[in-house]
Every structure is written in structure tokens, then in C-alpha cells.
Amino acid sequence: MEQTSKKIPITVLSGYLGSGKTTLLNYVLHNKEGLKVAVIVNDMSEVNVDANLIRSGNTLSRTEEKLVEMSNGCICCTLRDDLLSEVQKLIDEGKFDYILIESSGISEPVPVAQTFTYAYPDTGIDLTSVTRLDTMVTVVDANRFWHDFASGESLLDRNQAVEEDDYRDIADLLIDQIETCDVLLLNKCDLVEEKELIKLEAVLRKLQPTAKLIRTVNGVVDIKEILNTGLFDFEKTNMSSGWISELNKKDHTPETEEYGIGSFVYRSRIPFHPERLSNFFSNWPEEVMRAKGLVWIATLDDMAATLSQAGPSIQFSPAGYWLAAMSKEEQGEVLANEPEMMEHWDDQWGDRMTEVVFIGIDMNQSEIENRLGRCQLTEEEMRQDWSKFNNPLPWLQEV
Numbered sequence: 001m002e003q004t005s006k007k008i009p010i011t012v013l014s015g016y017l018g019s020g021k022t023t024l025l026n027y028v029l030h031n032k033e034g035l036k037v038a039v040i041v042n043d044m045s046e047v048n049v050d051a052n053l054i055r056s057g058n059t060l061s062r063t064e065e066k067l068v069e070m071s072n073g074c075i076c077c078t079l080r081d082d083l084l085s086e087v088q089k090l091i092d093e094g095k096f097d098y099i100l101i102e103s104s105g106i107s108e109p110v111p112v113a114q115t116f117t118y119a120y121p122d123t124g125i126d127l128t129s130v131t132r133l134d135t136m137v138t139v140v141d142a143n144r145f146w147h148d149f150a151s152g153e154s155l156l157d158r159n160q161a162v163e164e165d166d167y168r169d170i171a172d173l174l175i176d177q178i179e180t181c182d183v184l185l186l187n188k189c190d191l192v193e194e195k196e197l198i199k200l201e202a203v204l205r206k207l208q209p210t211a212k213l214i215r216t217v218n219g220v221v222d223i224k225e226i227l228n229t230g231l232f233d234f235e236k237t238n239m240s241s242g243w244i245s246e247l248n249k250k251d252h253t254p255e256t257e258e259y260g261i262g263s264f265v266y267r268s269r270i271p272f273h274p275e276r277l278s279n280f281f282s283n284w285p286e287e288v289m290r291a292k293g294l295v296w297i298a299t300l301d302d303m304a305a306t307l308s309q310a311g312p313s314i315q316f317s318p319a320g321y322w323l324a325a326m327s328k329e330e331q332g333e334v335l336a337n338e339p340e341m342m343e344h345w346d347d348q349w350g351d352r353m354t355e356v357v358f359i360g361i362d363m364n365q366s367e368i369e370n371r372l373g374r375c376q377l378t379e380e381e382m383r384q385d386w387s388k389f390n391n392p393l394p395w396l397q398e399v
Contacts, residue, residue: 007129007130007131007132008090008091008096008097008098008099008130008131008132009098009099009131009132009133009134009227009228010087010098010099010100010101010116010131010132010133010134011098011099011100011101011134011135011136011137011226011227012101012103012109012112012113012133012135012136012137013025013100013101013102013103013137013139014103014107014109014112014136014137014138014139014177014181015105015138015139015140015141015177015185015187016105016106016140016141016148016170016173016174016177017105017106017160018105018141018144019105019139019140019141019187020139020141020187020188020216020218020219021102021103021105021139021219022041022102023187023218023219024139024185024187024216024219024221025039025041025100025102025219026219027218027219027220027221028100028219028221028223028226028227029100031223032098032223032227033223035097035098035227036095036096036097036098037096037097037098037099037100038067038068038090038095038096038098038099038100039067039068039099039100039101039102040068040083040086040087040090040099040100040101040102041067041068041069041102042083042101042102042103042104042107068086068090080111080115081120081123083101083112083115084115084120084123084125084127085123085125087099087115087116087127087131088125088127088130091127091130091131098227098228099131105160106155106160106161106162106168106173108173108176108177108180109136109138109176109177109180109181110176110180110238113133113136113180113232113234113237113238114234115127116128116131116132116133117133117234133232133234134227134228134229134230134231134232135182135183135226135227135229135231135232136180136181136182136183136232136237137181137182137183137184137185137226138177138178138180138181138183138184138185138211139185139187139219140174140177140178140184140185140186140187140204141187141188142186142187142188142189142191142192142197142200142215143188143191143192144188145174145200146200148170148171148174149170149171149174149289149310149311150171150311150312151170151171151312152169152171152311152312152313153169153170154167154168154169154170155167155168155169155170155173158170169310169311169312169313171310171311171312171313172308172310172313172315174310175207175290175310178204178207178208179207179208179240179241179242180237180238180240180241181208181211181237181240182211182212182229182231182232182237183211183212183214183225183226183229183231184204184208184211184212184213184214185214185215185216185219185221185226186200186201186204186213186214186215186216187216187217187218187219188216188217188218189215189216189217190217190218197215198259199259199261201213201215202259202261203261203289203361205242206242206261206262206263206359207241207242207290207359208240208241208242209240209242209245210236210240210245211240212225212231242263242290242357242359246263246264246265246357246359259361260361260362261359261360261361262359262360262361262363262365263357263358263359263360264357264358264363264365265293265355265356265357265358266293266354266355266356266357266358266368266369266372267353267354267355268296268353268354268372268373268376269346269349269352269353270296270376270377270382271296271297271298271352271354271376271377271386272295272296272297272298272354272372272375272376272377273298273375273376273377273381273389274297274298274299274389274390274391274392274393275389275390275391275392276374276375277295277297277375277393278392278393279375280371280372280375281314281316284309284314285360285363285364285367285368285371287360287361287362287363287364288309288358288359288360288363288368289310289311289359289360289361290309290310290357290358290359290360291307291308291309291356291357291358291359292307292308292309292356292357293306293307293354293355293356293357294306294307294319294353294354294355294356295307295316295354295356296322296352296353296354297393298377298381298386298389299386299387299389299391300386300387302321302322302324302325303318303319303320303321303322303325304318304319304320304321304322304352305317305318305319305393306318306319307356316393322350322351322352323335323341323350323351324349324350324351324352325350
């Protein structure tokens with residue numbers, strides 16, 4: 001216990017561009033209650049605008065605090081090694097009680113959290129022995145959330161991408177930041193009517209049911225809510241999203257839908273016809289704002305597919321071979337580590353099944369289920385050669 005108490009606690013601030021992270025950071029630095037704080041600010045631009053704003057706010061004492069700028073890259077990917085090094089340098093100085101990190105607006109929380117959760121032998125740095133990730137905070141712009149979420153734009157479209165091949169959609173990034181956090185700050189609440197705020201809060205609670213949700217204006221929050229909270233636990237935080245919670249419910253009883261916001265799990269032991277499923281994706285039900293899960297496609301490749309949808313963005317990709325398609329030896333190795341996979345084993349099809357969570361507003365569950373049912377193989381098609389089916393899903397053609 002003595003060693004743990006000496007570890008320097010860290011709070012990471014995430015949130016899309018313009019959500020108010022820097023304003024929040026400045027407020028915390030003005031109200032840090034005697035803590036000696038080191039600040040790391042990550043900005044994708046060549047000139048670290050956020051760092052300049054913090055300087056101009058006169059919130060850092062030169063003798064007790066330090067500001068580290070990390071520009072021209074993102075700490076969740078291209079600058080991860082630099083982040084490791086900078087944090088280690090701060091620890092070596094031995095002057096700080098706390099480290100605050102403002103990640104870039106396009107940063108994903110999980111890779112940043114992993115920086116403080118795992119050792120990286122190739123760098124010679126092990127932050128797990130000297131730091132303690134205390135809180136993952138995500139700031140959401142209440143005024144622009146729906147505009148950004150429904151925009152259908154990518155980071156490339158907005159010239160905000162890390163690299164030329166960074167094809168992430170804005171909606172996916174927003175969902176990533178919301179689904180992985182301990183504290184969710186709904187900022188700029190003064191710019192939104194109360195009725196809309198309540199509805200947005202209900203949506204956020206459905207997407208992220210375990211994080212503490214706090215309304216803020218201009219980033220003003222009791223710093224005890226985001227510093228030294230002891231909330232972070234990697235496994236818990238990483239598994240805190242609404243779709244995982246929904247999927248893990250043993251007996252799902254439909255809850256009273258607040259403001260029309262609801263969820264359900266679609267399960268089936270009949271594979272989808274690839275062409276009909278592709279047509280379903282092209283006519284995705286607009287009321288579904290988030291869907292995630294595994295999908296069984298009728299192909300001879302015997303691979304599971306992952307469906308991940310956020311607003312206008314739909315990602316469909318291979319998730320590896322079904323356990324039932326592996327050799328007995330390979331199955332034994334997998335089951336030794338994941339015995340729970342046998343809980344839903346089918347005598348004929350093994351683990352092959354579709355299991356997808358749908359979260360949305362005013363969803364017509366029966367209509368969505370009926371549409372998906374029409375995408376499944378008929379009894380006659382089940383007996384046919386699946387390799388003959390027209391398959392417009394590109395990755396399945398390439399396997």
C-alpha cells in the first residue's frame with residue numbers, strides 16, 4: 001500500500017474539438033487547492049494553441065507547475081512514445097503532486113489509458129510503477145453534439161486527420177470518447193434549452209450508463225469530481241459502454257423508454273444473405289444511433305463479422321474465424337482461456353450466431369427485426385451452395 005500511495009495520480013481529459021477541454025483545464029488550474037500540477041497539452045496543429053491559451057490564463061506557477069506541449073501528432077497513436085518519455089521526465093523531477101493531460105480533440109481514450117496501464121519494454125519505461133491513472137474525463141459539447149454526430153463527415157473531410165489514411169468518422173470518434181470514461185461532463189449547457197438537455201442526458205446515459213454525468217457551463221466543476229477520484233479501473237472503464245451492458249443482461253425486460261430512447265439485442269442462429277444484408281446497410285434505419293455486435297454471414301469462409309455503427313457511420317469488418325470452424329486442438333486452447341464461449345453453444349452450428357445491440361430514439365423494434373429477418377437465408381437457401389450467393393461485402397470477397 002505504501003508504494004501505491006507514492007504513485008503520481010493522472011487525470012486525462014478527452015473530448016472532441018471545441019468541447020471546452022482547455023477552458024475546463026484552466027478552471028481546474030485556478031482552483032487546484034495547493035496541488036503542484038504538471039500539465040501536458042496535446043494539440044494536432046504545428047502551433048499548440050491550447051498551450052498558449054493556458055499560458056495566457058496565468059494559471060501556472062513557474063516554481064510549482066510545469067506545462068509540456070506535444071504538437072504535430074496525437075498521443076493515442078503517433079506521439080505515444082513521446083508521451084511515455086514526457087511523463088517519465090516529470091516523475092523524475094519529483095516536484096509534482098498531480099499530472100493533468102489534455103488529449104487532442106481527435107484522440108481516442110483507450111490507447112491513452114493503455115499508456116498508463118501496461119509496461120512498454122521496448123521503450124524501457126514502465127509508468128505503471130510510478131503513476132496511477134485516476135480518472136478518464138470526457139467533455140461533450142451540449143450545443144454541437146447532434147450537429148457533429150449527424151454530420152456524416154470524417155476527420156479527413158474537416159482536415160483534422162492524424163495522417164492521410166486516417167479515415168475515422170466524426171460520429172465514431174464521439175462515441176469512442178463517450179463510451180470510455182469515468183466522468184462525463186456535459187459542457188456549454190447554458191446554450192441549450194432544458195428540454196433538449198434532458199433528452200441529450202438520457203441519450204448519453206444509454207450510451208454510457210456507468211460514468212458520472214455532470215452538467216457544466218464554461219468548464220466549471222468541483223475539482224473533486226475529476227481529481228483524486230479513484231474511479232479508474234481499466235477493465236471496468238473499458239467495458240462500461242451501454243452496448244456491452246445491454247449485451248450482458250441475462251434476462252432483458254424492456255425498460256420504460258424515456259424520451260423514446262431505448263435499446264434491444266437482436267439474436268439469431270440463421271445466417272444473413274450477404275447481398276440482402278448489404279441492402280439493409282444501404283437503407284439503415286435512421287432512428288438507430290448506435291449498433292454493435294457480431295454478425296453471421298452465409299459464406300464458405302466461415303468468418304465472423306463485426307458491425308459497429310454510430311450515426312451515419314457503419315463499419316463492417318472481419319472478426320476472425322468462428323470457434324466452431326477451428327480444429328479441436330485450437331478450440332481447446334481458446335476454451336481454456338474463455339470457457340464462457342460454451343454457454344451459447346449450438347449442437348449444429350457451434351458459436352455461429354448474430355448478436356447485435358441496437359440503441360436509438362423512437363425505434364420500431366419489430367419492424368427492424370422483421371427487416372433483418374428478411375435478410376436471413378430461407379430454408380431452401382440454407383441447403384444451397386453459399387459460395388454462389390452474390391456478395392457485395394468487399395472484405396468477404398478478399399478472404
